[in-house]
Amino acid sequence: MLNRKSIRKYKSDMPTDEIIQAIVRSGQQAPFAYQCYSILLDRKNKHPFGAPLQFTICVDLHKLEMIMKKRNWTIVINDLSMLIMGIQDAAYTAGNMVMAAESLGLGSCFIGATPYYAKKIVEEYKLPNKVFPLVQLVMGYPAEDPTPRPRYPMEYCLFEDQYPEFTDEMIDNAIAEMDEGYINQNYYRDMNNMIPIKDGSKELYTFDNYGWTEHISRKAGQWLESPEELLEQFEACGFNIRYESAKND
Template sequence: MELEKLDGMSVLETIAKHRSIRKYEPRSLPKNHVEALMRAALRAPTDAAMHLWTAIRTTPEQRRVISEWIGQPHVAEAGEFFVFLADLHRVEKLLEYRGERRGRNDFSLLVFAAIDAALAAENMALAAESLGYGICFIGAVQNAADRIIDLLKLPPHTYPLFGLTIGIPAENPPTRPRLPLDLMIHEGSYRTYSEEDMERAYREMAPYSRRRDWLRMLKRYAAEGGYFEAREGYMRELFRKMSFNI
């Protein structure tokens, strides 16, 4: 199905209405919609046309298993779950096929692979939302990345960065808050943050959680002893296991 022939919401309306969906009707998407969403991902910009990403469209059984591993039921409930990879393997193969060798560029290509993958996934997400589906990015694939690598038979120089659930929403949450725009986009040069900026940030983000405590969330993920500290060594080790020289 060609994208432009589908009747979706406008891009601006789709962006404005975005909220992550974590409850889905246990129904699959029509084939032509799935095809269109995959094509939307493919249309995303990609640095130097290197296409440094791959997505794996998982089967219902794979979704069930991954959902259990990472403790996120919405992964099993959603009609579709794609795992987005950083992929230096295919470009390496393409070079080798024509007698060339990929350079010593694992780190820099990996950074750009993450950018490529995020752009492709967001294109897919926006296309899905414009058709009325709900989506949720799933970084928690990191909590079982080693098993997911085996399950999806990923070759060296690939890495599962995040997942994307897509399905028919079974909840209708409000849009969630964001930091004030002037803290995110600075005019001319990087700004210094005042005490008032900090207060505004916590005030604006308070409605994010029922307890009105955004700090609790930040601490859980980004502070000492948080999830990302726990991931640090594990992810580095897995990247090495996938033959990345970083």
């Protein structure tokens, strides 16, 4: 598990049905709240990084609705609460699938922007109401062997008894751990990936000093200020999480 890393180059070899089923079965065995998830598989089309497999892990309340209907029940829990439960179910499942794939010699990479093109996936897979694509996961046999990426120091993640008041030293250590690791691995240089600054007012960077904390700061400091785009994707999948304002109107 400590050796896991995202793979962005794949061999063309297609995993067997037995391998695919073993990976999905491992996902099924993850802990769950309501089993409100489904897994979509595509092994016909071209996928990111040349991966032969693409899974789309969805939050799925439709299946629960069908079971409850058979038992003469309807869902009254609000959509936001059920989404939280479904996100947990889908995330646990996806994590198990990644670990199972690793144990079988496969690599993988999550596609985190999936929720922002949920409507497209709904059309492609003809998804019913109450199914929301949470994340896509490409998978296959690795054609590269990158070094595992850095993570925050333990003191910046594990807090016993109470949440700490961060000192400058703790913050600086976390920044150094992440940035030095990514810069030493030439991570952004090799991908030629540096997010532009919209107004050009921030300090200029080169790939010699552009690390993870600057990269993630440019994302969180410039993008997606409004939730409207994401709310529209939820609503296209039948999830109304603006219930109170809609009711009051």
